[in-house]
Each structure stands twice: as C-alpha cells, then as structure tokens.
Amino acid sequence: MTSSGIAESAISTFTARERQRFIEQNPQSMALGERARHALFGGVPMHWMADWSTPSPLFVSRAKGARFHDVDGHEYLDFCLGDTGSMFGHSPEPIAKAIAEQANNGLTSMLPGEDAVVCGELLAARFGLPYWQVTATATDANRYVLRWARGITERKVLLVFDGCYHGTVDDVMVRCHKGQTQPRSGLIGQAYDLTQYSRSIPFNDVEALEAALAQGDVAALMCEPAMTNIGMVLPAPGFMAKCRELTRKYGSLLIIDETHTISSDIGGCTRLWNLEPDFFVLGKPIAGGVPCAVFSCSSAMAEAMQQARRRASENSHGHGHSGMGTTLSANALAMHCMRANLEQVMTVAAYAHMLPLAKRLADGLRRLIATHRLNWSVTELGARSEFQFCAAPPQTGAEAEAAFHDELQMALHLYLINRGILITPFHNMTLCCPDTSAADVDRLIATLDEALTELLAIPCARE
Incomplete structure (x- = not known):
C-alpha cells in the first residue's frame, strides 16, 4: 500500500x-x-x-x-x-548554427581545436575547478573518474548512496537493504559480484556515511548533491558539508555528479553550495543536446593523476593503456556545440x-x-x-x-x-x-x- x-x-x-x-x-x-x-x-x-x-x-x-x-x-x-x-530547449538557435558551421569543417579528427581551449577556460571559470576532460556521455565520465580515484588512492571500494543515479556504470548498480549492500534488481548479464568493491548507504545518514568511510578502504564517494532519479531527495542542512569533511578525514575522494542537479544554478550545486569536490562530472545538457559530457579535477588531483600514471607505467611491461577514452570523445562537432552552449545558451x-x-x-x-x-x-x-x-x-x-x-x-x-x-x-x-x-x-x-x-x-x- x-x-x-x-x-x-x-x-x-x-x-x-x-x-x-x-x-x-x-x-x-x-x-x-x-x-x-x-x-x-x-x-x-x-x-x-x-x-x-x-x-x-x-x-x-x-x-x-x-x-x-x-x-x-x-x-x-x-x-x-x-x-x-x-x-x-530543443535545438536552440546557437546550437543549430554551430552544427551547420561545423558540418563542413570536419566532425571528428582525434585532434583538438581552439574550441577545446575556450571550453576548458569557460568551464573552469564557471565551476571553479581548473582542469577538464571531455567524454561522449556522463556514464563514460563517471567511469573514468572512478578509475582515476582508484588509481590515486590505491583503494578499490566505491561508496554510493542508495538509489543513486550515475548512468550505467557497473559499480553503481547496488542498493542498500536493511543495512547491507546488494546488487540492484533487474541487472542483466552481470558476471561478477558488485558488492565486493561497491558499498551503498542511505542518503542523509551521517552515521552510516562515517561508518562506511571509517573502514579505510573507500577510494571515493560518488554522489549527486541531491538525488534525482529515484524521485527527488534533497540533502538535509549540512549533509553535503559532512560528505566533504568526512571524505577528507578518512582519505577518500569526493566525486560530485551534477548531470541532473545542474538545474540548480549556472554553477550547479558545486558553486551554489561550495561543495569543493575532488572530481566533478556533468553530462547531458552541456553541449545543448549534442552527445557530450565533461569531468574536471582540482589542482591537487591533477598532480595525483600524473603520479598514478607514472606508477601504472612503471608496473606495466611495454606500451601501456589507461583503459579510458573513446575515439569520438571531444569530437569537433561536440566541442563547437559545447562552446556555443556555454557562451550563448547556458547563461x-x-x-x-x-x-x-x-x-x-x-x-x-x-x-x-x-x-x-x-x-x-x-x-x-x-x-x-x-x-x-x-x-x-x-x-x-x-x-x-x-x-x-x-x-x-x-x-x-x-x-x-x-x-x-x-x-x-x-x-x-x-x-x-x-x-x-x-x-x-x-x-x-x-x-x-x-x-x-x-x-x-x-x-x-x-x-
């Protein structure tokens, strides 16, 4: 009932x-x-x-x-x-114009153009994080950020909130039932035990949050500032501040996914509530409806990412591969549309x-x-x-x-x-x-x- x-x-x-x-x-x-x-x-x-x-x-x-x-x-x-x-809105005029402009100037080349530099500058000014990467979807962005978090911390566990939405990343497909993490119902073809390296706790539960982080094995807390896909759930006063405080206390990273909560303000909840994430993710509307997403990191994380790359290279035999990135990520069409969106639409x-x-x-x-x-x-x-x-x-x-x-x-x-x-x-x-x-x-x-x-x-x- x-x-x-x-x-x-x-x-x-x-x-x-x-x-x-x-x-x-x-x-x-x-x-x-x-x-x-x-x-x-x-x-x-x-x-x-x-x-x-x-x-x-x-x-x-x-x-x-x-x-x-x-x-x-x-x-x-x-x-x-x-x-x-x-x-x-559907097909904003600046986006339609950007598509037409880029149509005869190449759609993808696996090389950057000036649009990429301008987009990075605009994003840094808007959201307050200095370094940016571009993907095809927010699911991709979340997947890559999780890989970076595990590489930086050398920990394996991901912490998420029960009912979270981060696209279709395998690691987030867990729920919390009677205090225990279990695979999300309805999953098809899942071959390994998600609960081995993913942990789910209730949103707005500071006690559960600290208990999960205190185990010392959590690479990152990945969260929306407000839950949006299980039905909207807003954070209790001070809860997001506790997320930042406790992740720092226990050596875990904070990943803020604003793919839906960008509805809050031009700088998202990240700027509106001063969330200070280590990594930030934004997808869906960032290029005005053209498939595109972004993720960013703090200066400290950028340095830690370089160190993680060096460790991975030292441990590999021959030419290595990060396991991140797709050929069409940051393609010329998406970058031109993102620039138009940031400059003229998402204002x-x-x-x-x-x-x-x-x-x-x-x-x-x-x-x-x-x-x-x-x-x-x-x-x-x-x-x-x-x-x-x-x-x-x-x-x-x-x-x-x-x-x-x-x-x-x-x-x-x-x-x-x-x-x-x-x-x-x-x-x-x-x-x-x-x-x-x-x-x-x-x-x-x-x-x-x-x-x-x-x-x-x-x-x-x-x-």
Whole structure:
C-alpha cells in the first residue's frame, strides 16, 4: 500500500479510458509502433524508450524550444526535455548554427581545436575547478573518474548512496537493504559480484556515511548533491558539508555528479553550495543536446593523476593503456556545440528565466494537492520540480521509492500526453527551459487539476 490515497479500481478505469483515447488520436504512432516491432528490439531504438505510459511509443516528427510535434500532427508542451538532455530547449538557435558551421569543417579528427581551449577556460571559470576532460556521455565520465580515484588512492571500494543515479556504470548498480549492500534488481548479464568493491548507504545518514568511510578502504564517494532519479531527495542542512569533511578525514575522494542537479544554478550545486569536490562530472545538457559530457579535477588531483600514471607505467611491461577514452570523445562537432552552449545558451539570463517559472510550477502543484486534499508533497531544485505520493518530501532513496505508485503515475502521465503535455517518465518530474512561459506552466497545472478532478470523481476513488 502506498500513500497515494487513490483506489486501484479508479486508476484502472481512468487508465483504460485514456489508453483508448490515445489509440484513437494517434493512428500514425500506432502504425509506426507496429512496424517498428519487426525491425527494432522492443519496437524502439533504445529499450527504455518503450517505458512510457502510452499504448505505443509516441513518435516525434520535430522539436523546437519547449515544444515538439508528433507524427500525427499534435503539438506538445515539453516539461521532460529529454530528461535533461535538452534542458535549455530543443535545438536552440546557437546550437543549430554551430552544427551547420561545423558540418563542413570536419566532425571528428582525434585532434583538438581552439574550441577545446575556450571550453576548458569557460568551464573552469564557471565551476571553479581548473582542469577538464571531455567524454561522449556522463556514464563514460563517471567511469573514468572512478578509475582515476582508484588509481590515486590505491583503494578499490566505491561508496554510493542508495538509489543513486550515475548512468550505467557497473559499480553503481547496488542498493542498500536493511543495512547491507546488494546488487540492484533487474541487472542483466552481470558476471561478477558488485558488492565486493561497491558499498551503498542511505542518503542523509551521517552515521552510516562515517561508518562506511571509517573502514579505510573507500577510494571515493560518488554522489549527486541531491538525488534525482529515484524521485527527488534533497540533502538535509549540512549533509553535503559532512560528505566533504568526512571524505577528507578518512582519505577518500569526493566525486560530485551534477548531470541532473545542474538545474540548480549556472554553477550547479558545486558553486551554489561550495561543495569543493575532488572530481566533478556533468553530462547531458552541456553541449545543448549534442552527445557530450565533461569531468574536471582540482589542482591537487591533477598532480595525483600524473603520479598514478607514472606508477601504472612503471608496473606495466611495454606500451601501456589507461583503459579510458573513446575515439569520438571531444569530437569537433561536440566541442563547437559545447562552446556555443556555454557562451550563448547556458547563461545567467537563461537561469533567471527558468528558476522563477519552476518556482511558480512547484507552488502551483502544492496548491493543487491541497485543493484535492491529497497526502502528497512537492520537491524542487532550481528549474526542476516533482510531486511525490508521500506526505512529506523523502529524506532517503528508500523513502522516495516507497512512495512510488507506478499505475497512478502512468495514468496521470497518459492523461497529460493525450492533452498535449509531457513530463518526465519513471516519476513525476518537470523541467522548465528558457522557452517555457508562465502560460505553459499554468496550462500544466490546470490540466493536472482536470485529471485529478476526473479521477477522484470515479466512484470509490478515495481509499
């Protein structure tokens, strides 16, 4: 039983009606979905694209700013924005221009250009860390940073928070259950015991944090400043400062992954909260929607990395290889787009527009929940907000997960989709971008109000 307060029978009735509406409204998406089943595994080019609430994948024809259109000609307000990949809007003009400029000047050469130098300078000025590297995805960045951390400390254990999100790095695919680390459920093809060198503890638990670090074998704590993928969980006052204090006390490194929490401010939580990480990771939106990610390190870590390289060379026989890097990392197209994004898109002015709108949305959600007398809560972080089916904002990943109600969530998402609005799947998260308007925010709130009104009007809807 969750705390949603809405009967399963009402949700089932509501969902059946909305599924039929989608089928009737989207014949082209339905046809493409059927056709795709014969050419694409699961009917989609990446399996999680099928994890939406719709009877068939919703096939997109074009996207611009805060809106996209599907193949049936419907327009949508987009509060998902590629789950942060298009956090600054779809195809911003400077990014479209950068793509066109670079198209005839080479896409990848395995050599740097001036764009790389400018990007490094801009990133250092913005986030306060001096040295930068570029990868294709944040998963890659996290994987490489973990390798560096283990090489520097000569320790093997990675510490993460229960319910963390760091892409698909194998080492983070663990959970904490009754105080014990165990492999995350649903893993496919995992060949070795992840719990041998990975340790999971609850977020916001200082006692568990110190106990894990005090064992003296932790290379690094890899964390988001606020949890975002298990449902949003904000740090308790002083918790992130404790993470920095205790990692230093026990000789472990602090890796801050801001791939989602960059919604907080132009310098992320790292600058906003003065987190002082040893390593910093940022992916998804850094190049305006073009695949790209970055990681950085402090001056002390840069020196330690050189020492780790020397040790590795001394211990190897013949020509060595770090095991890090891919051929398309830091390609010319990505670097040109990242420069355009940092200079013209991911700006102070953009955040000045996004943050008040997200606040307007979060406040509107709270009023809506109160109006319908629902025992739900709202969590927000900068341009990002989420309503959760629990009375108070969760403090741990386990609390956030306990509030999940997949059937209710998907029913509400489907209702919104059928009326031209998209929010992030998997949970109830929203993002506002520089092209989002106050009218867009108000429309989302009004449409969700209509959904709840109709759902709660079904006989015996309240548990």
